[in-house]
Amino acid sequence: MLSGITALELSALIKAGKMSVSEVVNTYLTLLEGLKNKNNTFLAVSGGNALVRAKDIERKINSGETLSPLAGVPIALKDNISTKELGTTCASKMLNGYLPVYNATVVERLDQAGMIIIGKLNMDEFAMGGSSETGAFGPVFNPWDISRVAGGSSGGSAAAVAGGEVPAALGSDTGGSIRQPCSFCGVTGIKPTYGAVSRYGLIAYASSLDQIGPIGRDINDCAALLSVISGPDEKDSTCIMEKPFCFHNTDAERLDGIKIGLPRNYLDGGIDQEVKNRVLEAAKELESAGAVFEEFEMPMMDYIVEAYYIIAGAEASSNLSRYDGLKYGYRSEKAKNLSEMYRLSRSEGFGLEVKRRIMLGSFVLSSGYYDAYYKKALQIRTLIKDTYDSLFQRFDMILSPVAPTAAYKLGANIDDPMKMYMGDIYTVSVNLAGLPAVSLPCGFDKKALPVGFQLIGDTFSEEKLINTARVYQCRTDYHKRVPEGGAAI
Amino acid sequence: MSREVVIGLEVHAELSTKSKIFCGCTTEFGGEANTHVCPVCSGMPGVLPKLNRTVVEYAVKLGLVLGCSITRNGKFDRKNYFYPDLPKAYQVSQLYTPICRDGQIEIWTGGQKKPIGIREIHMEEDAGKLIHGPGDSGTFMDFNRCGVPLLEIVSQPDFRSGDEVIACLEQLREILLYLDICDCKMQEGSLRTDVNLSIRQPGGELGVRTEMKNLNSFKAIRRAIEYETERQINILERGGEIMQETRRWDDEKGESCGMRSKENAHDYRYFPEPDLLPIEISDAWLTGIKENLPELAHQKRQRYIRDYGLSEKEASVLTGHKNISGLFEDISEQSGEPTEAAHMVTGSIMYLMNSRAMLPEELRADGSKLAVLISFVLSGKINRNTYKEAIEAVFTKDADPETYIAEKGLFMSSDDKTITGIVTEVLADHAAAAADYHSGREKAFGFLMGQVMKKLGGAGNPAMAEKKLRELLGG
Numbered sequence: 001m002l003s004g005i006t007a008l009e010l011s012a013l014i015k016a017g018k019m020s021v022s023e024v025v026n027t028y029l030t031l032l033e034g035l036k037n038k039n040n041t042f043l044a045v046s047g048g049n050a051l052v053r054a055k056d057i058e059r060k061i062n063s064g065e066t067l068s069p070l071a072g073v074p075i076a077l078k079d080n081i082s083t084k085e086l087g088t089t090c091a092s093k094m095l096n097g098y099l100p101v102y103n104a105t106v107v108e109r110l111d112q113a114g115m116i117i118i119g120k121l122n123m124d125e126f127a128m129g130g131s132s133e134t135g136a137f138g139p140v141f142n143p144w145d146i147s148r149v150a151g152g153s154s155g156g157s158a159a160a161v162a163g164g165e166v167p168a169a170l171g172s173d174t175g176g177s178i179r180q181p182c183s184f185c186g187v188t189g190i191k192p193t194y195g196a197v198s199r200y201g202l203i204a205y206a207s208s209l210d211q212i213g214p215i216g217r218d219i220n221d222c223a224a225l226l227s228v229i230s231g232p233d234e235k236d237s238t239c240i241m242e243k244p245f246c247f248h249n250t251d252a253e254r255l256d257g258i259k260i261g262l263p264r265n266y267l268d269g270g271i272d273q274e275v276k277n278r279v280l281e282a283a284k285e286l287e288s289a290g291a292v293f294e295e296f297e298m299p300m301m302d303y304i305v306e307a308y309y310i311i312a313g314a315e316a317s318s319n320l321s322r323y324d325g326l327k328y329g330y331r332s333e334k335a336k337n338l339s340e341m342y343r344l345s346r347s348e349g350f351g352l353e354v355k356r357r358i359m360l361g362s363f364v365l366s367s368g369y370y371d372a373y374y375k376k377a378l379q380i381r382t383l384i385k386d387t388y389d390s391l392f393q394r395f396d397m398i399l400s401p402v403a404p405t406a407a408y409k410l411g412a413n414i415d416d417p418m419k420m421y422m423g424d425i426y427t428v429s430v431n432l433a434g435l436p437a438v439s440l441p442c443g444f445d446k447k448a449l450p451v452g453f454q455l456i457g458d459t460f461s462e463e464k465l466i467n468t469a470r471v472y473q474c475r476t477d478y479h480k481r482v483p484e485g486g487a488a489i
Numbered sequence: 490m491s492r493e494v495v496i497g498l499e500v501h502a503e504l505s506t507k508s509k510i511f512c513g514c515t516t517e518f519g520g521e522a523n524t525h526v527c528p529v530c531s532g533m534p535g536v537l538p539k540l541n542r543t544v545v546e547y548a549v550k551l552g553l554v555l556g557c558s559i560t561r562n563g564k565f566d567r568k569n570y571f572y573p574d575l576p577k578a579y580q581v582s583q584l585y586t587p588i589c590r591d592g593q594i595e596i597w598t599g600g601q602k603k604p605i606g607i608r609e610i611h612m613e614e615d616a617g618k619l620i621h622g623p624g625d626s627g628t629f630m631d632f633n634r635c636g637v638p639l640l641e642i643v644s645q646p647d648f649r650s651g652d653e654v655i656a657c658l659e660q661l662r663e664i665l666l667y668l669d670i671c672d673c674k675m676q677e678g679s680l681r682t683d684v685n686l687s688i689r690q691p692g693g694e695l696g697v698r699t700e701m702k703n704l705n706s707f708k709a710i711r712r713a714i715e716y717e718t719e720r721q722i723n724i725l726e727r728g729g730e731i732m733q734e735t736r737r738w739d740d741e742k743g744e745s746c747g748m749r750s751k752e753n754a755h756d757y758r759y760f761p762e763p764d765l766l767p768i769e770i771s772d773a774w775l776t777g778i779k780e781n782l783p784e785l786a787h788q789k790r791q792r793y794i795r796d797y798g799l800s801e802k803e804a805s806v807l808t809g810h811k812n813i814s815g816l817f818e819d820i821s822e823q824s825g826e827p828t829e830a831a832h833m834v835t836g837s838i839m840y841l842m843n844s845r846a847m848l849p850e851e852l853r854a855d856g857s858k859l860a861v862l863i864s865f866v867l868s869g870k871i872n873r874n875t876y877k878e879a880i881e882a883v884f885t886k887d888a889d890p891e892t893y894i895a896e897k898g899l900f901m902s903s904d905d906k907t908i909t910g911i912v913t914e915v916l917a918d919h920a921a922a923a924a925d926y927h928s929g930r931e932k933a934f935g936f937l938m939g940q941v942m943k944k945l946g947g948a949g950n951p952a953m954a955e956k957k958l959r960e961l962l963g964g
């Protein structure tokens with residue numbers, strides 16, 4: 001009866017008194033128990049605490065306290081967001097059993113909004129990967145076809161929402177980690193402008209690129225969630241937004257006057273024909289709503305992915321140095337002295353992909369290589385920012401595919417890192433430039449696998465992107481489809 | 490062959506800000522292990538630094554005083570290395586854009602003035618401490634010091650002797666104390682110096698240098714420089730080569746030993762700290778800092794000589810430490826008698842401090858009480874002996890001047906009636922002496938005077954007594 005229900009629909013039921021918060025939370029907890037984590041989406045479920053909190057919110061609602069529009073709605077978080085009451089593992093053996101001593105700022109914001117955290121979601125280890133296969137606790141299965149990947153690194157978040165296991169989730173996006181799994185799983189997600197959402201408590205992969213964002217069944221849920229989590233935080237000086245987003249539902253049905261750029265070279269070459277067709281159909285749909293399209297050539301395509309992996313790797317190599325076996329997390333029992341403890345704990349505690357990126361990052365920062373790699377990558381990053389700046393002089397936004405293919409088979413790319421990395425070609429430049437983007441479902445390929453597209457905007461143009469996405473979702477119903485065998489509540 | 494020693498310094502000054510550089514924890518020294526910590530300074534996963542702006546202000550203050558150019562758009566960099574006292578495994582520091590560059594500090598050695606170049610000053614966070622337990626109980630970590638703000642002051646290799654190094658460090662300490670940005674307690678590690686030393690032929694190319702660490706006192710620095718100079722010269726005299734390395738000074742043994750060679754030097758993989766915004770120092774901010782710079786020792790010295798007519802020597806003693814000049818100015822201001830205040834501080838106060846081996850940083854005397862004593866002595870209410878005694882009482886026991894002197898009955902009897910009475914009595918008791926005086930024996934006057942003072946019980950105003958005695962003797 002609640003199959004495919006959105007977070008806002010759920011909160012409407014609560015407000016109308018048709019379901020109590022406890023009933024809602026109980027329903028989801030019972031559902032999760034029944035599913036036995038068949039898609040391996042959850043790494044932890046908060047049973048007792050969630051129910052206690054549900055009662056608390058229920059009391060507040062009954063006593064007439066004004067909470068957010070999402071009060072009482074359950075949510076689950078990617079497992080790189082620190083929660084005091086639930087272990088936070090980053091899907092790594094390194095942090096297995098680690099319980100944070102503090103809550104991430106977004107967790108505090110969700111609490112204040114009256115939302116109820118019911119669990120932590122699977123991902124690529126330390127958010128490094130594009131398929132949710134690199135984690136230490138097994139891959140996430142795509143609810144549309146369990147022989148396929150859910151995308152990554154926020155694969156657990158996208159798959160849990162797609163499968164109806166939770167109404168909404170938070171993910172994080174460093175190079176496409178919200179948008180690509182949303183595309184693979186047929187759900188909606190927002191990668192906010194860098195500096196819109198506090199990163200305090202988000203276990204860092206690449207600090208200058210990471211951003212937490214919402215994943216939901218439609219754009220309205222994502223917009224509501226983004227309003228809750230965005231805004232300044234004195235604990236994060238890179239969170240430069242002056243006040244939280246406040247989106248106004250315009251009920252507009254037309255996009256007259258909106259100019260959208262279409263990167264011609266994203267759509268030839270390595271892209272899957274059906275993905276290309278779905279993306280072009282999405283463009284047509286927006287065009288028929290009044291938007292004007294113009295093609296352009298995206299420059300520097302040969303350098304974007306390289307620059308991303310150099311910068312992300314460099315930051316990761318430093319960010320992940322603190323996992324040394326001393327203070328928390330995994331410590332090798334074989335170590336006989338300090339240097340062995342470092343070496344063995346890190347060799348045994350980290351997975352292959354994480355080690356690959358730490359080594360890459362350490363290399364590009366080494367003396368003698370810094371100028372040749374890291375500094376060059378920073379220069380490319382500046383050029384990419386400049387390119388986007390001039391593009392947004394011409395366009396309100398840019399429409400592009402999210403990934404070159406739909407979800408691929410589990411294990412298909414895991415041994416071919418270069419192929420895996422090239423899957424990020426359409427997403428990473430957005431992070432390098434710190435821009436916002438929304439990922440929206442736009443149909444299915446012949447194998448009945450979801451395909452998504454993204455709208456990329458100028459910094460802090462989330463409202464414009466959301467309004468456009470809303471018009472698109474009013475005219476289509478791809479986001480309403482649910483996978484067969486998905487959780488039917 | 491003549492040899493010249495070339496020395497450069499890296500001085501770490503722990504700043505006396507209330508809170509740490511990137512979190513709100515206290516910077517207080519000591520405290521039970523791991524009680525001055527939070528998720529941020531203990532490097533828990535997911536935390537972010539938040540810059541304490543006072544650290545920037547302190548750095549700019551020092552930079553301005555040392556004539557440095559101030560980096561208006563700077564940033565922090567990460568210095569990556571593994572060590573248990575560094576919980577993030579990187580130290581947030583500044584490599585590419587130090588906040589201050591190209592300054593100078595003037596030192597005096599052997600009556601000569603010499604400028605020493607300051608290459609740069611940069612901001613960084615301190616690391617924690619390792620505590621080695623008794624026996625083989627293990628090594629423990631104390632993160633209290635993690636994130637305490639540091640300024641690293643890097644000199645040019647401009648020193649040619651240990652004397653110059655010490656003179657510079659004394660001068661730097663004086664500046665840091667007057668700026669009130671570092672308490673300079675070497676024994677607590679709040680002022681730490683690494684010495685880079687090499688040997689060359691005078692004016693020739695620089696030799697291979699070694700870096701010496703663990704120098705915890707000026708004495709240790711001087712000894713370490715002597716030791717290292719001799720060690721390097723011995724190697725060179727024997728035709729050997731100096732190895733570039735870091736050496737650790739052992740003050741007990743009076744020798745240093747190698748810690749790590751150049752081959753084993755860390756590659757710190759510095760890169761810009763992405764968790765902090767660039768440090769922008771606006772015109773307004775810079776102007777504000779400039780306008781609020783305190784008067785420094787050498788400026789005070791000049792002012793004391795110019796405005797108060799003090800001697801160079803007195804002025805130097807008074808500005809030797811911030812606490813001493815502070816006390817002097819306090820007394821001077823409250824009494825309105827700078828000359829008398831200067832004499833008191835350079836005389837009695839310095840004597841009392843020296844006799845107790847008291848350090849200037851321990852000086853805590855009440856300037857307003859001492860000022861009261863000046864007004865007493867100048868107005869003739871007490872004599873100089875009482876004055877000295879009362880200074881000591883205020884200094885050692887924080888006594889109240891009025892009460893103390895009154896209880897001891899040391900206020901001078903300076904009312905005419907009392908003195909007239911006593912002089913009359915003395916003349917009556919010692920008529921023979923009075924007669925001697927009248928017959929021209931001046932000595933007799935001294936005797937009579939002694940009798941008068943004795944009767945006045947030490948609280949007599951001698952000038953008044955003398956006047957009265959002569960008057961009544963009819964002399």
